[in-house]
Amino acid sequence: MVKLNHVVKVFDDDDHDQSHAAVNDISLEIMEGEFLTILGPSGCGKTTTLRMIAGFEKCTQGNIYIDGEDVSSKPPYERQVNTVFQSYALFPHMNIYDNIAFGLNLKKVSKTEIDRRVKEMLKMVQLEGMEKRMPDQLSGGQKQRVAIARAIINKPKVLLLDEPLGALDQKLRKQMQVELKHLQKQLGITFIFVTHDQEEALTMSNRICIMNNGKIEQVGTPDEIYERPATRFVADFIGETNIFEARFKGFEKGQVQATLEDGQDVLLDKSTPVGNDTICFAIRPERLKIKPAPADRDSYFKAKYKESIYIGSTIKTIVTLANGRAVTVSAPAGEAYDLSYRSEELYVTWNPENAVVIKE
């Protein structure tokens, strides 16, 4: 549906007389009816990417295809995409009805048809009876709904959403996440959603594209991104994780054997490509278990107990390796460990499948 082909965007910095690449050679394909989230820290190029798809920015290099057509040199008003802006960008001099009808009015759709579709939209976003209100009389959540209605009434092929929930409070945000997801399923429109909120990305998307420094780090389904991060950045950015550096030792029973920084040998996931001598791997805290003695198929290392932190649903336990490195282990609060061996040596164990080798 949308295809980015080696897209580069270079901005000339007026104040410093230098230029920098906000988006640096990215290629990405988005399927029809997909909910794709572009996730990354601020300044990673995600909004610039979205703005290039919308047509507000021209690609410095590369091409953008929408529905098979090269739109790289087309202005925004000739592209079959619509945008929901971060600041909503509702027209302050028009009431809600006219805001929503704006796109259809331009297309010279008949008045009765416009009326029917605006009413339908208002119903869909639960703003019936608000037609005559002005944008500044609405709450943040209501403005958000108007912005969405104003975009989807045009039946775009792709809907672009630029951190649309950023200005809402936590509770409303959760609610809107669910509503947006339902809306997307109901309409079957391709959504490209930009956010810096990883939870939002994980709950809403079919696929997530993680960007950093103008480049794509990884594209995958939420569980792929979470369970099998490809790079150190992804592992670190999404959720909490333990990242270890180790030396490649060899293969054992089809699994990778490596030596930890303090000299202990551990087993890692077999499916990961290993090339270098030093390798990096990540294990989620909830995939680690603390046991007085390791079980048969587990990999493990010995560590010392340091402290436990109670955070409601889970308990976080910090242990240290012989060289002082801290490792976080978390477990549901209900499954509290027998920590009678607190000051003694204990075993941190895991299933080798959950130790993922990552790129630096």
Added chain:
Amino acid sequence: MEPPPGGKERSKFSSKLRGSLLTIAPITLWMLAFFIVPIIIIIVISFSKRTIVGSIEYSFNLSNYGKVFNLNYVKILGNSLWISLETTLLCLLFGYPFAYFVARASKKYRSILLMLIILPFWTNSLIRTYAWMILLRTEGIINTYLMNLHIIKEPLQMLYTEGAVLIGMLYTMFPFMVLPLYSTIEKLDFSLLEAAADLGANPRKTFLKVTLPLTKSGILSGCLLVFVPTLGLFFIPDLMGGSKIILISNLIKNQFLQSRNWPFGAAMSIIVMLLMFIFLKLFNKLGGSKDKLEVM
């Protein structure tokens, strides 16, 4: 013992009142001395009579106002309004794109461009008008160049025409149009223009449906700030229009300085003032707000 609560409150209230009186006293005195009293004097004079030697005889009569409605004077007033309107529209025509360009220029250049607009203010406008005369007159710079380049054989009559008056007015009043326009355009949220484009509006439609309505207050303020003072500018038609172009402002000036007919001049001033008052009301009705008159 504590004082009764009512008494305490009252003293608090009266001290508050005293405070606010003290705050508004200076401005009240100022307005009284330099606005209310002069206006009253002019109103009184407008109902008085001119003696043969040109002094004022204080006897109530309406003949001055009657005289204003003489056809010749009405024509002059009409012509003045027309020239003010032309000036305003020309200012808007050139000022809007200019203000838009400045507001969208990068920060680095914006202050320089604004400076270029404000800089001429620091020179006396009379001197600037003389400069225009040097450019436009028959043996002036423009004519000399055109003659030397053999583009024209005879010098063009540029000075002492209505066109010259318009140029002078346009030049003098231009900043009064640009500054309010700039301040509204600068506040315009450019993401709204992107939203319009996103929804399928080409640049022309975006301008008509979004930019123009959202900068309406700046347009109205600018028009008012140009139109009203233009009606009162007398030295430009005096200097650049010569004896051919007589506007209401020259007429009033002449009554006070040359004809020494103060009562008639005062009556005309009052009429012009009433007209301006009507325009202000009209402006408010059209949706401009008074605060927007504060330029920056």
